[in-house]
Amino acid sequence: MxxxxxxxxxxxxxxxxxxxxxxxxxxxxxxYVKAVDDISLDxxxxxxxxxxxxxxxxxxxxxxxxxxxVPITDGSMEYKFEDGYRNxxxxxxxxxxxxxxxxxxxxxxxYSSLNPAxxxxxSLEDPLIKFxxxxxxxxxxxIGDLLEAVxxxxxxxxxxxxxxxxxxxxxxxxxxxxxxxxxxxxCDEAVSALDxxxxxxxxxxxxxxxxxxxxxxxxxxxxxxxxxxxxDRIAVMYLGRVVELxxxxxxxxxxxxxxxxxxxxxxxxxxxxxxxxxxxLQGDVPSPANPPSGCTFHPRxxxxxxxxxxxxxxxEEYIIDGVSxxxxxxxxxxxxxxxxILPVVKE
Amino acid sequence: xxxxxxxxxxxxxxxxxxFYTNQRCNKVIRGVSFDIKRxxxxxxxxxxxxxxxxxxxxxxxxxxxxxxxxxxxxxYYKEDGTExxxxxxxxxxxxxxxxxxxxIAIIFQDPMTAxxxxxTVGKQIEEMLxxxxxxxxxxxxxxxxxxxxxxxxxxxxxxRYGEYPHQFSGGMRQRSMIAMGMSCEPKILLADEPTTAxxxxxxxxxxxLMNNLKKEHNTAIMMITHNMGVVAxxxxxxxxxxxxxxxxxxxxxxxxTNPSHPYTQALLRSIxxxxxxxxxxxxxxxxxxxxxxxxxxxxQFCPRCxxxxxxxxxxxxxxxxxxEGHYVRCFNYKEVTESGK
Numbered sequence: 001m002x003x004x005x006x007x008x009x010x011x012x013x014x015x016x017x018x019x020x021x022x023x024x025x026x027x028x029x030x031x032y033v034k035a036v037d038d039i040s041l042d043x044x045x046x047x048x049x050x051x052x053x054x055x056x057x058x059x060x061x062x063x064x065x066x067x068x069x070v071p072i073t074d075g076s077m078e079y080k081f082e083d084g085y086r087n088x089x090x091x092x093x094x095x096x097x098x099x100x101x102x103x104x105x106x107x108x109x110x111y112s113s114l115n116p117a118x119x120x121x122x123s124l125e126d127p128l129i130k131f132x133x134x135x136x137x138x139x140x141x142x143i144g145d146l147l148e149a150v151x152x153x154x155x156x157x158x159x160x161x162x163x164x165x166x167x168x169x170x171x172x173x174x175x176x177x178x179x180x181x182x183x184x185x186x187c188d189e190a191v192s193a194l195d196x197x198x199x200x201x202x203x204x205x206x207x208x209x210x211x212x213x214x215x216x217x218x219x220x221x222x223x224x225x226x227x228x229x230x231x232d233r234i235a236v237m238y239l240g241r242v243v244e245l246x247x248x249x250x251x252x253x254x255x256x257x258x259x260x261x262x263x264x265x266x267x268x269x270x271x272x273x274x275x276x277x278x279x280x281l282q283g284d285v286p287s288p289a290n291p292p293s294g295c296t297f298h299p300r301x302x303x304x305x306x307x308x309x310x311x312x313x314x315x316e317e318y319i320i321d322g323v324s325x326x327x328x329x330x331x332x333x334x335x336x337x338x339x340x341i342l343p344v345v346k347e
Numbered sequence: 348x349x350x351x352x353x354x355x356x357x358x359x360x361x362x363x364x365x366f367y368t369n370q371r372c373n374k375v376i377r378g379v380s381f382d383i384k385r386x387x388x389x390x391x392x393x394x395x396x397x398x399x400x401x402x403x404x405x406x407x408x409x410x411x412x413x414x415x416x417x418x419x420x421x422x423y424y425k426e427d428g429t430e431x432x433x434x435x436x437x438x439x440x441x442x443x444x445x446x447x448x449x450x451i452a453i454i455f456q457d458p459m460t461a462x463x464x465x466x467t468v469g470k471q472i473e474e475m476l477x478x479x480x481x482x483x484x485x486x487x488x489x490x491x492x493x494x495x496x497x498x499x500x501x502x503x504x505x506x507r508y509g510e511y512p513h514q515f516s517g518g519m520r521q522r523s524m525i526a527m528g529m530s531c532e533p534k535i536l537l538a539d540e541p542t543t544a545x546x547x548x549x550x551x552x553x554x555x556l557m558n559n560l561k562k563e564h565n566t567a568i569m570m571i572t573h574n575m576g577v578v579a580x581x582x583x584x585x586x587x588x589x590x591x592x593x594x595x596x597x598x599x600x601x602x603x604t605n606p607s608h609p610y611t612q613a614l615l616r617s618i619x620x621x622x623x624x625x626x627x628x629x630x631x632x633x634x635x636x637x638x639x640x641x642x643x644x645x646x647q648f649c650p651r652c653x654x655x656x657x658x659x660x661x662x663x664x665x666x667x668x669x670x671e672g673h674y675v676r677c678f679n680y681k682e683v684t685e686s687g688k
Binding site for chain 1: 502
């Protein structure tokens with residue numbers, strides 16, 4: 001397994017992020033929205049991990065949970081610092097601030113993520129002051145370099161956000177994330193708000209920066225064709241859980257989970273010669289406040305069986321032709337067992 | 348444009364729409380011509396701000412106050428053979444109001460803002476029927492509305508009839524919008540980015556629904572989108588728009604296999620295609636769309652175009668017919684078509 005040799009940068013184990021639903025005069029908690037429900041995954045150094053799923057599946061919440069921007073209910077997130085793994089959840093406020101130098105985020109909406117009252121220099125200056133670039137000349141130089149790295153002219157730093165187009169703003173957002181020399185960048189729907197012709201520019205830029213700065217990306221998106229282009233590994237999420245996780249090539253060549261199959265078949269492909277059979281899904285995504293019993297996908301699943309309705313399938317790792325493939329489905333487990341492929345047992 | 352034949356239900360010719368704001372004039376639509384044909388889907392594709400929605404809204408005369416159709420014609424061919432010049436009708440006059448919904452219906456992008464939150468969904472569908480199909484009893488209206496909801500595949504339509512839009516999910520809201528649009532069996536359905544706000548599995552359901560409608564009722568559909576994937580999936584004909592012009596118009600196979608306009612070509616090369624993996628080469632279009640108040644003098648795409656020549660800078664290329672039913676606005680289209688092969 002080549003993954004074994006890779007260095008694990010972030011270990012997420014059993015992460016749960018629940019949002020309480022409060023009702024009534026006394027604001028009693030009447031239930032929880034299980035936005036992230038028991039997710040375990042590894043992020044390797046230097047890879048791009050794609051997180052895909054439909055709206056409300058918890059992909060953004062997972063991204064924010066990693067940065068500790070929303071409080072996590074349970075589980076651990078261990079990040080590899082210079083002195084070894086430390087759980088991000090147990091860090092003090094000050095330590096989290098420092099951890100955020102390693103982990104940065106690029107937000108979805110380039111219009112609301114830049115302060116309109118600040119020049120670009122003003123917006124990009126703050127993280128630099130925080131992380132020790134005390135001299136103004138140094139900051140000017142550094143910000144100029146950053147703007148050049150994202151293919152913008154140096155002198156744009158004196159301008160205000162309203163003078164830029166969406167694509168330019170998103171590049172400024174990327175420059176801001178880069179300004180503190182992070183190791184891990186979480187891109188939360190970073191290209192979704194952009195027009196197609198601009199999207200390609202930003203995608204290419206992200207790939208270029210990854211090489212130059214040796215970055216690791218967690219790329220959150222709902223667009224599978226974008227993630228296929230960028231990602232090394234893809235995690236497919238449904239209702240707060242990862243249902244399938246494997247390398248990009250494997251996911252498209254050997255799709256196992258019925259949800260992923262349906263998702264892939266539903267995507268319109270810009271190719272008139274490609275004909276495919278669509279797997280229709282009935283109904284809508286259920287509410288994460290009141291998820292179905294057993295496998296959360298069972299009410300919409302075309303291959304549902306009795307077991308799915310009562311018992312929740314676990315995300316288990318299989319080695320298929322030498323490639324690690326995580327999937328959580330009873331049916332797939334049976335089928336693989338029939339072929340003699342059993343889940344990998346870890347202690 | 349081609350000669351009028353029986354299949355054409357709506358014909359737009361050389362349409363110019365200008366917006367007047369802050370004492371400036373934005374020439375949003377600058378000479379757009381196309382036909383909408385019975386039982387076919389025309390997809391209008393383009394980036395934000397290229398004028399796709401304005402085109403649809405000018406057909407229904409839903410343009411904002413400070414805008415005007417300056418030139419050109421929009422002709423609607425009724426089933427009995429009469430022609431109606433939509434651009435000459437009074438904006439909110441009796442005739443126009445009668446056509447809206449009954450002959451031409453529209454589905455908007457965001458179903459939450461398009462539905463009225465204080466009325467039940469059933470009531471809003473009924474409203475449409477009451478306006479256009481007079482003389483039915485109360486119970487008949489209700490039954491018709493419930494039937495419309497059922498046709499759209501909404502589960503338990505009789506209960507849903509009495510519910511409010513906020514109780515519906517996004518996909519169901521869009522379905523009830525379509526139910527409302529289809530309730531009077533219009534001849535033309537305009538869909539303005541009907542699935543942009545929805546998830547892929549839900550939009551696949553909506554597309555199936557629209558295709559069924561097209562088959563069953565022989566409805567002409569004009570769909571606006573920015574997603575080339577949707578175009579490949581849904582369209583019979585495609586109109587590619589850029590900065591207020593249709594730069595290329597033709598059957599979908601032609602546009603995808605052998606695009607004749609540099610913009611269409613560049614657009615297709617700049618999107619990642621599912622199933623082609625990591626090694627596909629993306630070629631972004633350089634620069635960005637120009638400011639509508641500082642437009643290039645000649646061809647609008649000229650500053651970003653690889654084939655640009657002197658003539659392009661000063662002159663807007665006319666619509667040139669490549670083959671029947673396929674036109675392109677480019678001086679160098681022959682060269683472009685060759686290189687794209």
